[in-house]
Amino acid sequence: MTAVGDFIPLSRDIFTKKLNAVPLKNQFLGASVLPLKTLHGLEKPRVRALPVRSTMQVGLESVGRSAELVEEPLGVDLASEVELKKKRFMSLPKTKLVCTIGPACCSLEKLERLALGGMNVARLNMCHNTQEWHRDVIQSIKRLNEEKGFCISLMIDIEGLHMHMVDHGGNSSVKAEDGSIWLFTTEKFEGSRPLTVKANYEGFSEGITIGDEIVIDGGMASFEVIEKVGNDLRCRCMDPGLLLPRAKLSFWRDGKLVRRHYGLPILSPKDWADIEFGICEGVDFIALSFVRDPNDIKQLKRYLSTKSSDFPKVLAKIERLEALENLKSIIEASDGIMVARGDLGVDIPLEQIPTVQEEITRLCGQLNKPVIIASQLLESMVEYPIPTRAEVADVSEAVRQNADALMLSGESAIGLYGEKALSVLRVASGRMELSGHKENQQTLRLQSPLGLSLPDRIAEEICNSAVEMANKLGVDAIFVYTKHGYMASLLSRNRPNSPIFAFTNKSSTRKALNLHWGVIPFHVELSDNMEENITDTFEFMKTRQMVKEGDVVLIVSDVNPTCSTPTVFQSILEQSVSFGLEIQLLMNWLTLVYTTGVAQNLCNSTQ
């Protein structure tokens, strides 16, 4: 497997090595077989990570946990654990990877290969295939999580209202020749007719006049409207090209997009059924397509809140001109953003996409929301085993702009080289992350203030300072103890050089943190006694050989310490005394640097 941590000069090798050649068995088992009590002569740690069931036999026999390992409850993601043992802290991948699951990668074996290759989130696009098909995929991923110890989050992508061609039968594209005359119609008939395009929406021609232009998929082909025939439009092909199944339609007049007010709700009955499906299946994220304004998000969140107190996170897909006009309020209302460049390129000229992407990413950083860059990142890899230079540059640029996550679409769903594409994402993003380390050495990436209340502002300042301190001291990792993931997200927002290990007692927090750059989430039991949490986590990590003597770790917590003032925090307390009242709050989010070699002693001295 090509490895982010290798960082050998970028060579053809990186893109041509085989992913499935990893001897994971050897790398993984060494750590796990020692009984806990024999390691360092310590008792089993009190921090218990949450259970993995029995071993599962799937194609990749070599990556199964050993029997001993499976007996030990785990809340550690298998892929991160393997990486950590192999590469150590600084080379751990930070940019999160989302894979669209389709026919090319839906078997248990292929999903497991993607998980090992670094897939953090599996995306299911509900506009393709049946709910039964999606349910099977969800069950496979849950099996991998529960039985193999991966931590893959599940996202469903809701189709939403948009105008597109109805499938013209089969998967193949149809060629539109220069000057040919076509009928765009809403008539419903079986199969296809020559020179006829079926539109999915009855009112598609409302407000359209002769001379307007119909653009297919943002420029694959274009037509001029030459006649209105009832609701139908007769058009002449101006730019010949391919009409793909379900190609998107947009209308242009005098070089500007014709705004369409469909007067319809954003969600169709099918979309609501898919949302119900997602709730029943316990998915972690719902991505909402064609969001226009914050109310679209608020409406869905309101509905979800009536179903459960721990409902899926809602991501807004930015793919309409209207969404760009309401960008800030949409980001504020949602739990994360997807820059859906495919459909965005239907509504805005392609040359605007890079700057729009940069602006969305910048705003998401400022508002502390994770952002996914999606579509055509490695499009050529649907068919070819290596990416184009331009695609690698695009991936690198998204990382440089501070994207939290990158998404594969057709590359993984229908492509011939899905695992390789994932590997290319990792190598290319890893390279950019390293160059970010150098920048961090020179300057702190300043984000504008976020929190409004005093506790929020304090949390934010603690995290800003923690990252500055971590970068200056060159600590190996940042540990954050967090119930709802907020502190972890604030740390991630500052893009520290070291990885952020987030310990949470909520499974939903763990899955949500999977989308945040640089955060490796662990599911553990947390007590109100911070010393105990710290000691237990260290011992737990040591027994799994994920940390070793001498590693330096910076600790941040939003778990209130309720026990008597612990000595380990004294240095901070003493330095902070002059700040008065706020100190009590500061104590809630203590920050300290800690070397694992002395952790036990420090904690003991406080008892």
Ligand SMILES: Nc1ncnc2c1ncn2[C@@H]1O[C@H](COP(=O)(O)OP(=O)(O)OP(=O)(O)O)[C@@H](O)[C@H]1O
């Ligand atoms: N569940 C699936 N079943 C069958 N084919 C799928 C599935 N998911 C994706 N695909 C195929 O992979 C391609 C890329 O998928 P993806 O969902 O990323 O893009 P899309 O269809 O353009 O939709 P969107 O605009 O919502 O992203 C699709 O065009 C489709 O051919």
Ligand SMILES: CC(=O)C(=O)O
């Ligand atoms: C991902 C998606 O929906 C798009 O790019 O349009």
